[in-house]
Amino acid sequence: MPDDLSPWLEKARLPASHSFLDGRLRDGGGGRFVTRHPGNGAALAEVTATGPERLDDAVEAAAAAQPEWARTSPHTRAAVLRAAADRLEADADRLACLVALDNGKTLAEGRGDVVVAAALLRTAAGWAPTLEGSTFPADAGTLRMSWREPVGVVAAVIPFNAPLMFTAQKAGPALAAGNAMVLKAPEQAPLAPPVLAGILAEAGLPPGVLQVVQGDGEVGRLLVAHERVDMISFTGSTRVGQQVMTSAAAGMKRLLLELGGKSANIVFGDADLDPALDATLAGIFRNAGQRCFSGSRLLVAEEIADEALDRLTARAEKIRVGDPFDPASQIGALISAAEVDRVLGMVSAAAAAGARVLCGGTRPAGTHPAGAFVAPTIVEVPRDLPADLPLLREEVFGPVLAVQRFADEADAVALANDSPFGLAGGCWTRDLDRALRTARAVRTGYFWINSYGALALDAPIGGYKSSGFGRELGRPGHEAYTEVKTVIVDTEAAAAPPWFG
Secondary structure, eight states: OOSOOHHHHHHHTOOSOOEEETTEEEOOEEEEEEEEOTTTOOEEEEEEEEOHHHHHHHHHHHHHHHHHHHHSOHHHHHHHHHHHHHHHHHTHHHHHHHHHHHHOOOHHHHHHHHHHHHHHHHHHHHHGGGOOOEEEOOOTTEEEEEEEEEOSEEEEEOOSSSHHHHHHHHHHHHHHTTOEEEEEOOTTSOSHHHHHHHHHHHTTOOTTSEEEEOOSHHHHHHHHHOTTOOEEEEESOHHHHHHHHHHHHHHTOEEEEEOOOOOEEEEOTTSOHHHHHHHHHHHHHGGGGOOTTOOOEEEEEGGGHHHHHHHHHHHHTTOOBOOTTOTTOSBOOOSOHHHHHHHHHHHHHHHHHTOEEEEOOSOOTTSOTTSOOOOOEEEEOOTTSOTTOHHHHSOOOSSEEEEEEESSHHHHHHHHHSSSEESEEEEEOSOHHHHHHHHHHSOOSEEEESOOSOOOTTSOBOOEETTEESOBSHHHHHHTTEEEEEEEEETTGGGSOOTTO
């Protein structure tokens, strides 16, 4: 890949400042850090973190702006979100370039993030006027009802793997319900969230309703612990999610957690193998494996395993890894060189323990020497190796597929459930009864049958076990940003005798 990024920098129009406070880009007043393009390690921008005083001001301003936004008609809130979605799509070429620079994913994947972000805002807009309450059967002289109100100020913390999309996924439902939000951008990919906040402001979002702050984990810790924050919406690792839970407990804050995954993709012996293998490759290697619901474990029936692995490996070895701006690249970069070292270290440790590296496990030839690239990697883990092997138990968050063979349906389900995580999973079979039995038996919040990885934006997503709790998207995901209030009206109070009479 070329070292000169100037054509892409010119097209992306990076923001000059990176905290979005009170309706405009501002200097954060804190320490400085350099953000780099993962494709070649080149510096993109020097970012100023949001200092403690400005962070406090950001939360206070959000708290001050929220009541008026909540009083705004839900149809008006919906119109703002739809107008922002229109602006996203109109500027898709520029924004896709920004995402690819910021994150290292391919330009095509960056464009996909823009499209999904716009769709998420439109979906949220559809929910704004339809978040319903209830009325209840009334006794004589009383009217009983419930309605939904915004929670207040939401602190959102998002990961680096899709910052534009996650900003829309968090902010859309929260704003639709009448909340204000203070969102911490990921330190490794900080550029897209303030740009999306600016687009929402241009679309009519009042100042203060969406604030974006920058910095490391300490900034996140101060944000989620702030006394004026009413709810925390966090997507990230299980380890950090546990820390967020502790902070939320101390402040009795509402909590929505979408954490890590180690999802099993099960291929039964009667599966239609070609689409199963193609979806398996996409399910783990898209976005360089940096997706929480990646199908990072392949469980394959013993009777077809040799053929499936031969064909899968042959296809994986043909995948093009490289320059995110090269149209021929199918996989871009990981977020940093440190992540490359961590991922390859996990593969090496598995090989040392007796696992077979079928392909990959290296930095791919022909890529920039300072780029954060890993070749698509497939590792078969024999069943006689310890079940607590990190490659089987821990989230790799890279383009690494761990494969195990199974004997029968019960064995496949047991393997799938032998994980601390429960975010997603899938199975491939021509037997619908078996597919539905498997979907019921595997303890995950999302499950695909004869497909893997496509998300329905109007359906809830979330996890079991260490993958978190609560749901995003769909009715549960939008209602999560509301409180339910019950109201009792005594229509005959004036005629009632005093109780002490």
